[in-house]
Amino acid sequence: MEEPLLLGLPEEILEIIFTFAVHSQLYTTRNSKTRYQSARALSLTCWRIHSIALPLLYEDPAVEGVGGGGRLMGFCRDMKTYQFCRTIRENPARGLHCKYFALFLPPSNDPNFPLAVATLTHLPNLKSLLLKGQFRSQNIWQLIDLIVRKSSRLEEVDLEARPYPMLLGHIYNHLGLPSGRKLTLHGLKFRGMIIPHEEIGWRYDSDAEPEQGLAGPPAVRPSITTGYKELVLRHYRSSPSDLQDFLLWFTALEKFTFAKLADDRIGMWNLRTFLPALQPHRKTLKHILVTPRQSSDQFSGLVDRVHLNVSGFTALEHLQIPMGSIACTPKTAVAELLAPNMKTLVLDLGCQVQCKHFWGAFSKDHIQWLLKVAKLANKERPSFRRFELYFDPDPSDLDPSFFNSNTKSPWDLMDDARRITEAYGIELVYNEPSLARHNFNKCLARELNMSQVGKQ
Incomplete structure (x- = not known):
């Protein structure tokens, strides 16, 4: 043995x-x-x-x-x-x-x-490799090259660069796995590439399908593409146009996750800026997730109340975006926010104007919006079946002065919304951090008690 x-x-x-x-x-x-x-x-x-x-x-x-x-x-x-x-x-x-x-x-x-x-x-x-550290030395990338050559079955690569960013030229040169399935990059930066574009095989593709509604030069694609189906970007450190160039390296993305921007890049972004980068993959993308997980004063660029028009994304089934970015009417939401084959829409309530307003991130206005969307989707988007609400505020941000004795907890409001949407065949679920809900109820009880004492 x-x-x-x-x-x-x-x-x-x-x-x-x-x-x-x-x-x-x-x-x-x-x-x-x-x-x-x-x-x-x-x-x-x-x-x-x-x-x-x-x-x-x-x-x-x-x-x-x-x-x-x-x-x-x-x-x-x-x-x-x-x-x-x-x-x-x-x-x-x-x-x-x-x-x-x-x-x-x-x-x-x-x-x-x-x-x-x-x-x-x-x-x-x-099959899966995670490397964390500094990616500044050519020796590090030679090591990665060795891994790629020796591991013919490698499918998932996760690189976390700290404290210095990794550069795009290295990614192109060393991570073009033919069998690659998932690529996760923490701290990707485009500027300062040591390898110029002409040396990594970039060219103009005159036969590329024109992107409707997009101005600018013809689509530019790397001559050597990669087969990764999923891309995860965390702590991204470049511009929207750089992201557009990078995503042309992928032949047929099915899942795209964008989580957290570097602080010096926030002002460049809103949800609409993702569209040019994602358009080349509109026939294959099944999942799009934009998950800032930041307080809004650090992530205001993604909460400037514009929405992401994904009506042309024929394969899209799952979309996750900040709730605060939705400024469209229910009719526009069904036409543009719900792709033809959409099954699930995840709304992240974690991006609001001020920290204390996290607790008021879901209101009766949101209930009415969800009701109208569910009603229209039931008729026009038969594939759509589920709302998900992500709500996880910090209990320490709870400001008693923000509430009164008649204030309902966000979860009670979500329960009200669930009963309404289910009447139209649309499920609504939400996460429920018990500590946060407990603190909310304690605060509300204290406010009610103080109000009664003041009247005596």
Whole structure:
């Protein structure tokens, strides 16, 4: 019988690894004595390693926002790292079943860096790769190139650049996976590319289908495209026109997620600015998600009350946008906001004018709007079946002066809306953070009590 992988590791490595099984995957992370003992017990049943999260970091790691001086990055030192990598390198059969790998990158001049390269050459069946760190060195991108060449089954790539952004030229040169399914980029920046456009194969495509309603030069497409079906952009650090150029690299996107802008780019954006970038994929996009998750004073560009016209997106089934961006009438919403085959519309209530107004983000006016949309959609959009409301305000932002004794909680109003839309065959669901609702009810009760005391 094959020896469990963990039992084959040196004692020093077991002391810094905690393992647990989730859906047949094996994850490894940082040191804990109790976790170490659990890992030893679990290893008796784990004959193959399916997933590795390896914290390869340098002697003075960046400290992230974890309380008490805790380190999210940087708890593995040279000798222990070497022993772990040596185990994988000397027993390559144990890496054949590894499908998920997460690596916290050291600087390229760190002695751990060659060890990371040596380890990755023995993981030929990787399906998912997460790299977090600095992507400024060419050596880092040579490592990524090596992974791509060695892992013919690689489908998902997640790169998180901190504290410096990654540059677009590197993405084009090293991440054009023919079998790629999902690409996630944290901190992408376009300016400062070291590779000019003509060197990455850009050209004018005179045969490209003209985009209706879009002014400007002919569509420009990279001559070498990529087959990723899903793109996730977080902490994006460039302009709408740069995004338009970038999305031409993808042949047929099915899912697009845009989450959080860099602070210095906010003023350039509103929902309408996404349209030119998404238009080339209007026949294939099934999911569009714009999820700022920011207070509005930091994300005002996406809440300037314009809507996204997706009437030409024939494959679109799921759309998520900020509720505050909807300024259209119900009739216009059904015609332009609900694509012909739309099934679900998710409205994010987290973007309002002031923090305290989060609690008033859903009102009776919204109920009337949803009622009219549901009524029209029932006739004109038979595929549409579901509203989802995302509402998760911070309890600390609750301002008692904003409410009176007759104020209904947002969730009570949402319940009212659900009963109305269901009459037209449209389901309405919402998240319910119990702590926030509890705080709201406490605040309301206190206001009512103070009002009664004042009358006595």
